[in-house]
Amino acid sequence: MLDALTVAVSAAALALAAWCGFAAFRDQPTKDWHFIGMAVVTLLALVQLVIGVVQLARGEKADEGATIFVAYLIGAFAAVPAAGFLSLAERTRWGSATVAAGAVVLAVLEVRLHDIWGG
Amino acid sequence: MAGETVVPRSTSESGIQPAPATRLVKGPGLLLVWLYGVMSVGAVSRSVYQIATEYDRAPLAYSLSAIAAVVYAFITYTLFRGGERARRAALVCCAAELVGVLTVGTWTLADPSAFPDATVWSDYGMGYLFIPVLLPVTGMLWLRRARR
Numbered sequence: 468m469l470d471a472l473t474v475a476v477s478a479a480a481l482a483l484a485a486w487c488g489f490a491a492f493r494d495q496p497t498k499d500w501h502f503i504g505m506a507v508v509t510l511l512a513l514v515q516l517v518i519g520v521v522q523l524a525r526g527e528k529a530d531e532g533a534t535i536f537v538a539y540l541i542g543a544f545a546a547v548p549a550a551g552f553l554s555l556a557e558r559t560r561w562g563s564a565t566v567a568a569g570a571v572v573l574a575v576l577e578v579r580l581h582d583i584w585g586g
Numbered sequence: 587m588a589g590e591t592v593v594p595r596s597t598s599e600s601g602i603q604p605a606p607a608t609r610l611v612k613g614p615g616l617l618l619v620w621l622y623g624v625m626s627v628g629a630v631s632r633s634v635y636q637i638a639t640e641y642d643r644a645p646l647a648y649s650l651s652a653i654a655a656v657v658y659a660f661i662t663y664t665l666f667r668g669g670e671r672a673r674r675a676a677l678v679c680c681a682a683e684l685v686g687v688l689t690v691g692t693w694t695l696a697d698p699s700a701f702p703d704a705t706v707w708s709d710y711g712m713g714y715l716f717i718p719v720l721l722p723v724t725g726m727l728w729l730r731r732a733r734r
Contacts, residue, residue, distance in 0.1 A: 538631060550620060557616045565620045572624055575715070 469522060469584060472515045476543070477577040479508045483547070484570035491563035497554045505551045505566065512544045512573065519584075530585030539583060543576040610668045610676070610732055618728055621721055622662040625714070629655035629706045636703075644703035650690055654706040654718075657683050661725070677729045684722035687711060691719070 483504050487497065519540045523529065529536035550569025554562030611619050633651040641648055661679045664672040691710035694701050704713060711718025 534635065538635070542627065542631075546624075549623075553616055553620055557612065559613060561613045561616050565617050568617060568620055 469515070469518060470581070472511070472518060473577050473581050473584075476508070476511045476515055477574050479511055480547070480570045480573040480577065483508050484567045484574065487563045487567040487570065491560045491567060494560045496558040496560065496562050497551070497566055501563070501566065502551060505547050508547050508570065508573070509544070512547070516540045516544045519580075529583055531583040536580070536583050539576055539580050543573055543580060546570075546573040546576065608668055608670055608673050608732055610665045610673060610729070614728055615665065615732065618721075618725055619662060619665045621717060622658055622665060622725075625706075625717065625721065626655065626658040626662045628714070629658050632706065644701060647701045647703050647705045647708075650705040650707065654683075654686065654690075657686065673729055673732060677726060680722040680725040680729065684719070684726075687719045687722065 486504060487501055490501065519536065523533050546569050550566045554566050629651060633648060633655045636648045637652060657679055661676050664676040687707045687710060690705060690707035694708040701708065707718055710716060
């Protein structure tokens with residue numbers, strides 16, 4: 468379950484990064500559709516956060532420790548919305564580039580999460 | 587184009603003042619401050635955790651990570667604050683950061699036995715996709731350009 472979610476969040480994050488990177492390339496700010504995309508990715512990360520915590524509560528162990536695991540889950544949940552808020556105040560291509568960077572950060576966090584859980 | 591009609595929100599506390607404070611979080615600066623913010627969160631949480639739980643394992647490495655964390659947090663703060671003095675302070679810190687990355691990076695390669703565990707700046711920041719060595723260079727370029 469957790470593995471499937473990790474793959475799903477990674478794929479969604481990379482797609483968002485490509486999409487917003489393309490917007491930055493075309494010199495466009497983030498638009499409503501981009502924000503819907505960010506909401507979808509954030510929702511997936513939230514589901515992952517909840518399920519990860521439930522797994523821990525049911526007594527399963529993360530390889531590198533529960534503290535690090537939860538910290539990364541929270542970081543993964545926060546990465547894209549934080550970049551999205553920044554892009555609200557920057558109505559240029561650089562707002563899109565920042566969201567793309569945020570999505571790449573999320574993808575990297577997913578790889579780390581996979582290691583920490585011990586997949 | 588729904589997005590383009592959005593009125594820019596008040597920039598920052600220093601940006602509202604009539605004095606022409608140099609705004610550093612704009613254009614490429616936004617991407618820069620985002621990356622510095624990510625590095626701050628990563629380095630601060632990592633070094634707090636490591637120093638709190640397993641400091642004795644690699645005191646030197648964890649102390650160096652803590653220094654890196656302070657530098658990142660300070661640069662993020664100065665970038666957000668804006669203004670000429672903050673710009674100069676950030677410029678100095680970026681230079682210090684670059685020296686730190688290069689020193690620690692070379693140190694970890696030359697004397698691996700001194701580092702039982704990695705620091706943020708080990709191998710020139712390879713564990714962080716080399717962002718630690720690229721960030722101060724782009725940072726200094728941006729801060730020079732942002733000068734009025």
